Amino acid sequence: KQEVTQIPAALSVPEGENLVLNCSFTDSAIYNLQWFRQDPGKGLTSLLLIQSSQREQTSGRLNASLDKSSGRSTLYIAASQPGDSATYLCAVIQGGSEKLVFGKGTKLTVNP
Amino acid sequence: DTEVTQTPKHLVMGMTNKKSLKCEQHMGHRAMYWYKQKAKKPPELMFVYSYEKLSINESVPSRFSPECPNSSLLNLHLHALQPEDSALYLCASSQECRLCTGELFFGEGSRLTVL
Numbered sequence: 059k060q061e062v063t064q065i066p067a068a069l070s071v072p073e074g075e076n077l078v079l080n081c082s083f084t085d086s087a088i089y090n091l092q093w094f095r096q097d098p099g100k101g102l103t104s105l106l107l108i109q110s111s112q113r114e115q116t117s118g119r120l121n122a123s124l125d126k127s128s129g130r131s132t133l134y135i136a137a138s139q140p141g142d143s144a145t146y147l148c149a150v151i152q153g154g155s156e157k158l159v160f161g162k163g164t165k166l167t168v169n170p
Numbered sequence: 171d172t173e174v175t176q177t178p179k180h181l182v183m184g185m186t187n188k189k190s191l192k193c194e195q196h197m198g199h200r201a202m203y204w205y206k207q208k209a210k211k212p213p214e215l216m217f218v219y220s221y222e223k224l225s226i227n228e229s230v231p232s233r234f235s236p237e238c239p240n241s242s243l244l245n246l247h248l249h250a251l252q253p254e255d256s257a258l259y260l261c262a263s264s265q266e267c268r269l270c271t272g273e274l275f276f277g278e279g280s281r282l283t284v285l
Contacts, residue, residue, distance in 0.1 A: 092273060101176075101260055102213070102276040147212060149274075156201065156226055158274060160212035 060085045060152050064161035071138055072169050079133040079164045081148030086126050092158070093122050093133050094147040102147065106133070110153075138168045173197075174277035176261050182283045185251060191280045193244040193261030202244040203274070204236060205260040213260055219244060251284045258282075 061084045071077055081091070090109045094102040106115045106122040108131065114123040121134040135142060145163040152159065174195045183189050193202065201220050205213035218226035219238040227236075233255075235247040244261055258279045265272040 090273075094276070099258070099279075099281065101174075101278040102262075102274075104273055104275060107273040149212075156218050156220065157215055158203075162212055 062161035068165040070167040081131040087153040176277035191246040195263040199263035203262040207258045
């Protein structure tokens, strides 16, 4: 059974810092990995999707990497801003499945 | 347009009521999903529709009844719910079909409170 773990559970940083959020998964037979952002009481916003054949994806100040063999992904946020404060969720789709398996998320607070 | 629209945003219902949650997308996606999310927890999959056919039911109680009238619409009919069913209900859609391996796009959710 696929399990997704996100470390740390919470992170507080001053504005302007670069930071890394970690995601690990137990079964490397994934189709893709997706990073989401969720603001309190709101839906999920897709940030980056990495296909299993890819190593990384970039969007603006965000860069996500994938090491499928070691079961790890990282989300790098450059020059953090207070508006980046949210919960960040990592999720994988298992090979041959339609199910997205989520980690429990990292709650990020960026202090002005 | 990468929008998934959910209505209503908030719903309060009694345990004897019948209500429905609605979800709509116009991205041409052929896979649609219902997720349930409790506070401070990740979303949990409830149902998956692929080409308007129910492909996954995660052993959800029958008081939740999904319906996919066409490729753009997804409903969740609610009847005789319990207070523990109070949660944020999220709809999502994706482009890929049979294997549904494409990017998922989520709506803003419907906040359900059962009294």
